[in-house]
Amino acid sequence: MTAVLPAIRDFEAAARDRLDPAHYDYFAGGAGDELTVRANEAAFARLALLPRVLRGAGSPRIGVTLLGSRAAMPVLVAPTAFHRLADPEGEKATARAAAAAETIMIVSMAATVAVEDVAAAAPGATLWFQLYVQPDMAFTEALVRRAEKAGCAALVVTVDSPARGRRDRDVRNGFDDLPAGMRCENLRCENLCDGGAGPVRPIVMSPVISWEHVDMLRRMTRLPIVLKGVTHPADARLALDHGVSALYVSNHGGRQLDTVPATVDLLPEIVAAVGGAVPVLMDGGIRRGTDVIKAMALGASAVAVGRPVIWGLAAGGECGVARVLGLLRDEVEHALTLCGLASTQDLEPGLVRRC
Numbered sequence: 624m625t626a627v628l629p630a631i632r633d634f635e636a637a638a639r640d641r642l643d644p645a646h647y648d649y650f651a652g653g654a655g656d657e658l659t660v661r662a663n664e665a666a667f668a669r670l671a672l673l674p675r676v677l678r679g680a681g682s683p684r685i686g687v688t689l690l691g692s693r694a695a696m697p698v699l700v701a702p703t704a705f706h707r708l709a710d711p712e713g714e715k716a717t718a719r720a721a722a723a724a725e726t727i728m729i730v731s732m733a734a735t736v737a738v739e740d741v742a743a744a745a746p747g748a749t750l751w752f753q754l755y756v757q758p759d760m761a762f763t764e765a766l767v768r769r770a771e772k773a774g775c776a777a778l779v780v781t782v783d784s785p786a787r788g789r790r791d792r793d794v795r796n797g798f799d800d801l802p803a804g805m806r807c808e809n810l811r812c813e814n815l816c817d818g819g820a821g822p823v824r825p826i827v828m829s830p831v832i833s834w835e836h837v838d839m840l841r842r843m844t845r846l847p848i849v850l851k852g853v854t855h856p857a858d859a860r861l862a863l864d865h866g867v868s869a870l871y872v873s874n875h876g877g878r879q880l881d882t883v884p885a886t887v888d889l890l891p892e893i894v895a896a897v898g899g900a901v902p903v904l905m906d907g908g909i910r911r912g913t914d915v916i917k918a919m920a921l922g923a924s925a926v927a928v929g930r931p932v933i934w935g936l937a938a939g940g941e942c943g944v945a946r947v948l949g950l951l952r953d954e955v956e957h958a959l960t961l962c963g964l965a966s967t968q969d970l971e972p973g974l975v976r977r978c
């Protein structure tokens with residue numbers, strides 16, 4: 624990958640050229656008519672930034688500390704499945720790039736490299752583990768213990784998936800399984816040592832999962848629990864009652880329930896409901912440093928990116944992910960400077976106007 628790719632959308636074009644079309648569609652697509660996929664990005668375009676001048680702010684500071692994990696930039700790697708479809712090194716390449724960028728990678732439960740191998744491939748990486756609570760709680764506990772043992776510093780529990788999203792592109796392409804030789808390695812029974820039948824457990828997305836399961840997890844582990852996929856302010860308040868350590872506003876990049884509003888539009892109400900009690904993270908549609916600034920001005924403690932990382936990985940492996948993360952870091956610093964601010968801590972809602 625030698626071409627100069629000045630924007631995330633250039634990485635997407637490069638990734639599209641390289642990927643099997645069905646795999647590109649899996650990564651890019653979403654549920655139903657993909658209204659929410661498009662809404663996430665469109666909502667950022669409707670927000671304008673109103674900078675201040677002559678503030679003598681100096682060099683911008685953009686590092687954050689989240690639940691005890693330090694990141695040099697407020698952009699995390701969102702959990703995404705199946706990285707080996709994009710590059711043979713898969714999640715190992717992503718983790719090395721995240722470590723080099725000194726940011727946090729949230730490893731998907733549906734990773735194509737086992738979490739222990741991701742950790743071993745990227746010493747010094749700060750990893751969090753994403754979990755879909757499985758109705759079989761003994762199995763869920765086996766996953767939590769593995770994540771703890773691998774050194775993951777937080778548990779990101781995805782709660783927007785009581786059923787799998789209906790994704791027309793995947794149906795049209797007949798994409799319903801990984802190619803031969805690739806598996807969800809965290810679900811391999813020999814890795815789990817749980818004596819489960821068959822070589823790989825399926826990921827169950829179950830409508831029986833409830834707040835009771837969050838309570839069970841809370842008792843099961845000392846890791847901080849981040850609840851991912853909260854969009855309703857009433858759920859944000861309930862989450863606080865159930866002792867979560869952080870909220871993560873997400874509509875799963877538009878891949879679960881279509882027609883859910885854009886996440887950046889939901890953010891202010893959730894931030895108000897939380898009232899500063901815990902950090903609020905968000906993802907969905909972030910493609911520019913200015914998007915990061917807008918989300919943080921509206922109260923996000925940090926943001927995460929899903930597809931941009933996949934585009935980097937498909938376009939250029941570890942180096943491609945490093946360039947995507949570097950591009951976002953540079954854009955955040957640049958936008959902050961142009962806003963007349965010294966630190967992301969100084970971001971506030973008055974900087975953002977709806978247009």
Ligand SMILES: Cc1cc2nc3c(=O)[nH]c(=O)nc-3n(C[C@H](O)[C@H](O)[C@H](O)COP(=O)(O)O)c2cc1C
Binds near residue numbers: 873930
């Ligand atoms: C290809 C793909 C796979 C994903 N896999 C997971 C997953 O395994 N677990 C999860 O909680 N979210 C998953 N997500 C959702 C992301 O964590 C994130 O919410 C979303 O990608 C953010 O939107 P963005 O892609 O516009 O940045 C996935 C998203 C994509 C695009």
Ligand SMILES: CC(C)CC(=O)C(=O)O
Binds near residue numbers: 704733826878
């Ligand atoms: C394999 C799936 C569980 C990953 C996912 O959450 C997604 O594709 O959005």
